[in-house]
Each structure stands twice: as structure tokens, then as C-alpha cells.
Amino acid sequence: MKLAENNLYMEDIDYAVALDLPWNKLYEKSILISGASGLIASFFIDVIMKKNENGLKCKIYALGRSVEKAKIRFEKHWKNNLFEFVSHDINEPLVMEMDTVDYVLHLASNTHPVAYATDPIGTVTTNIIGTNNMLKFAVEHCAARFAFASSNEIYGENRGDVEMFEEHYCGYLDSNTMRAGYPESKRCGESLCQAYKKQKDLNIVIPRLTRSYGPTMLMSDTKAISQFIRKGIVGEDIILKSAGTQYYSYTYVGDAVAGLLTVLLKGENGEAYNIADEAGDIMLKDLARIISALCGTKVVFELPDNIEKSGYSTATKARLNGKKLKDLGWQMKYDIKSGINRTITVLKNQYGKEVC
Secondary structure (H helix, E strand, O other), X not given: OOHHHOHHHHHHHHHHHOOOOOHHHHOOOEEEEEOOOOHHHHHHHHHHHHHXXXXXXXXXXXXXXXXXXXXXXXXXXXXXOOEEEEEOOOOOOXXXXXXXXXXXXXXXXXXXXXXXXXXXXXXXHHHHHHHHHHXXXXXXXXXXXXXXXXXXXXXXXXXXXXXXXXXXXXXXXXXXOOOXXXXXXXXXXXXXXXXXXXXXXXXXXXXEEOEEEOOOOOOOOOOHHHHHHHHHHOOOOEEEOOOOOOEEEEEEHHHHHHHHHHHHHHOOOOOEEEEOOHHHEEEHHHHHHHHHHHHOOOEEEOOOOHHHHHHOOOOOEEOEOOHHHHOOOOOOOOOHHHHHHHHHHHHHHHOHHHHO
């Protein structure tokens, strides 16, 4: 079953479409979004295209590398004149025949541990060179706003002085490691945004995403939560490659995109916003237990191999304070258990045993 034919998934899209937001800012506008086939961007695109059915008339330029994958993922939108896929590697300068683009959303990034370990150069360049290319394009095409999707990882390790990270917090990172490439390059990407704001007068906002999950996740994703879900939906035991005491914030994709839209349409120029709620916080071992219970499997402890270990975050507690975003009106709809349940239900219908 395709996502567009799944009732639960379309309920999530309809929920986002019905959000009380200043949608008029997007009326007859254009959005360029990188990382189009990814977990967050693909859901965002589905929301805008659904809103277009209600007369929004917002043109989507979906930027990605694989035409073949995009044709499958966006089959429903492919021939719609308000959707255009642009095949491009963002590490190269972007050239498009257009005078202006109203909004630029940079969501492309390596976002899972094996990619950090096997493609550390690509991880860093996408977040720095790719971000600079997108920022330059936004300036040259008179964008009204640029949104840089940042990460909870920019906070580094909790120093033990706070329970939750507010937007100004700066934790410890050992920059002289391969694994630091992702968080340090995200920090640099944020700094680039501030530089363009100052020097080029570009309007920028920075949504900081937590560990996100949902039915738009890729089956190749190697994040712990993605591996747990993948194992669960095919009836295999959940493999936990640590003691599982890491305490993190998680956000269901529907809530993450609702937060992204809130930041894009209501956020203040130059500000960063955590997309997080305490209802999404959980220890890794408890997350594994929830998934195994929902799927009727067991939790098995296993040591990670060297590649996996080199890609894992060293942070043991990364809980984000979402008050600043909540003050703009955002609320989390799905807590961790209901979000996981929803994800598993949709993916079982979509893939079943095909993910084996």
C-alpha cells in the first residue's frame, strides 16, 4: 500500500493542513526544499500539495539526487504543475531558470550513524558547503525567508548543569573526532545562516529537530529508533547495542513538520527553535521495550561493530526544552507511545515482509 492510500497517514496530513497558521503567507508563493525524499521533507511536501487542493497555489521545487526514487515517492504529485523535482547535488552550486523563490528550506543532510561513519566528508560538506550554496541561492533569488533544519546534536553532551536544553545551551563536543563532523558542521551551518543575515540581510530561521521518526522514514536508516521499528514490523527481536540508558527527545514526523511550519510562518528572524515536548522523551531501553511489546518480540542486547560504534552519538542525555516554540502556538499531538504505534501500523500496511 502506498502512503497516499493509507488512511492513518492521510489523517496526519489532514491534521497538518488544518493547523491554525498564517497560510496566506504561502498563497501563490514558491518553496525550494532540499532533501526532498527524506523523512521530514517528503511529509512537508505532501502537506503543501494537499493544501494546494484547497487553493493555496504554492509551487514546490523539490530538490534531490535520485529521479527514480523521487518518481516513486512523489508519484501522486509528479504531473501536477505545482510540483517540480530538481535533480541536484547541493554540494555543487545550484542554477535554476527563475527570477525569484519565496522560501528556501534546507533539509538535506546525512542523518544516521552509518552515514556519519562511512561518509564523514559528505556529512560535513552537505552541512557547510551545501548550506552555503542554498543560502547563496536564496540571496540571489530574493527569498523572503530561509529555514535551516538543524539538530539536537548541536548541543553536544549535557554538562550535568541542566535537565533540558534551551536554545542558548552549549554542551561539550570533542571536535577532534570523526563523529564530531555532524554536530560541528550543523553548528557551522547555523553560524553561516547568521552571517548571511548580517552581511546579506537574509531573513533566516533555524528549526532544531530532535530524533525524528514516522512512516516516511527510510528502511535504510540506521538510527536506533529506525532499526528498532524495522525489526519490529517484520517480527524480529529488537537489538539493543548498549545498556539503553541514553535519555533523548523524540518527535513524530507529523509533529515535527507542524513545528517546522510554525517556525517558517511565525518564527522571528534570526531565531532558533527546539521542536520538542517532554511527552516525546524516553530512555532508549524503554523505547525498545515499547516497540517489542507492540510487535510481540523481545529485546536482545548485542555489542555494536566498529563501524556502528564509530557513528553513534556519545551524548547520554539530550532532552530539549520546547517552550519557545510552544509560545508560538505549537503543540505535540502524539506522545512517544502513540507515535510509535502509529508508525508501526502504517509501515506494516505499506511494507509488511518486503523490508526483510
